[in-house]
Amino acid sequence: MDIIGLFAAAMAAGAATIAGAHAMVPWSQVYGENFNGIEDGAKVLALTYDDGPNDPWTMKLLEVLAKHEVSATFFMVGEYVQERPEIARAVFQAGHAIGNHGFSHRNLIFANDTELRQELEDTSKAIEDATGKPPFLFRPPFGARRPGTFKVVRQLRMFPVMWRVTCYDWSAKSHEKILKHARRQIVGGEIVLLHDGGHHRMGEDRSHTVKATDELIREYKEKGYRFTTVPEMMKMCPEVRMPDGLPRAT
Numbered sequence: 001m002d003i004i005g006l007f008a009a010a011m012a013a014g015a016a017t018i019a020g021a022h023a024m025v026p027w028s029q030v031y032g033e034n035f036n037g038i039e040d041g042a043k044v045l046a047l048t049y050d051d052g053p054n055d056p057w058t059m060k061l062l063e064v065l066a067k068h069e070v071s072a073t074f075f076m077v078g079e080y081v082q083e084r085p086e087i088a089r090a091v092f093q094a095g096h097a098i099g100n101h102g103f104s105h106r107n108l109i110f111a112n113d114t115e116l117r118q119e120l121e122d123t124s125k126a127i128e129d130a131t132g133k134p135p136f137l138f139r140p141p142f143g144a145r146r147p148g149t150f151k152v153v154r155q156l157r158m159f160p161v162m163w164r165v166t167c168y169d170w171s172a173k174s175h176e177k178i179l180k181h182a183r184r185q186i187v188g189g190e191i192v193l194l195h196d197g198g199h200h201r202m203g204e205d206r207s208h209t210v211k212a213t214d215e216l217i218r219e220y221k222e223k224g225y226r227f228t229t230v231p232e233m234m235k236m237c238p239e240v241r242m243p244d245g246l247p248r249a250t
């Protein structure tokens with residue numbers, strides 16, 4: 001189920017109060033502070049890719065990012081990292097930032113604190129085993145969280161990251177459709193949500209996303225934008241309050 005589907009399901013389940021709706025609004029701060037970008041109009045964008053590692057699309061994406069000399073941020077699914085640690089390692093070695101996206105990509109609205117901790121810890125361990133470095137960024141699957149979700153994330157010394165530009169690439173029929181969504185929402189300063197993988201299975205076709213990335217970078221560089229990782233963008237934002245002792249960048 002995609003984000004819209006989940007949102008509809010949450011409404012149907014009677015969660016459609018104002019507070020309930022915040023469970024699925026990416027940039028809402030109601031269920032805990034999260035980072036989703038810097039001030040509007042800044043000539044900088046942070047591209048993020050969820051649901052990998054994914055063979056062969058993650059590696060194809062790395063080629064495109066390298067061609068443009070752009071660093072991005074990858075929110076990885078723990079079980080896929082365990083399955084293909086060498087892809088996670090290649091992402092890390094290419095200088096991109098890696099975040100935790102849960103182990104099984106289950107909707108964490110329905111996970112109790114113990115299950116939530118397990119999802120996060122197992123994923124961090126898989127990423128550390130593959131790259132030598134534990135992640136300090138976390139993005140919930142489907143962007144879904146309940147009151148208390150981000151509290152647990154912070155207790156585990158991780159920082160919640162959401163986004164402000166949704167490209168709907170998980171269901172796009174062409175790279176042009178993805179670009180259209182991006183152009184409509186970008187005003188500058190945003191974290192952009194894209195996918196190098198798919199949470200249903202390894203091998204999900206992300207050719208449209210790879211092509212859209214190539215075009216998006218070319219187009220926005222021409223407009224004077226630069227691209228950065230989420231940790232680098234966080235450094236530009238003095239209001240970001242990091243939990244005690246947490247490194248500000250990876």
Ligand SMILES: [Zn+2]
Nearest residue numbers: 050051141142
């Ligand atoms: Zn996801």
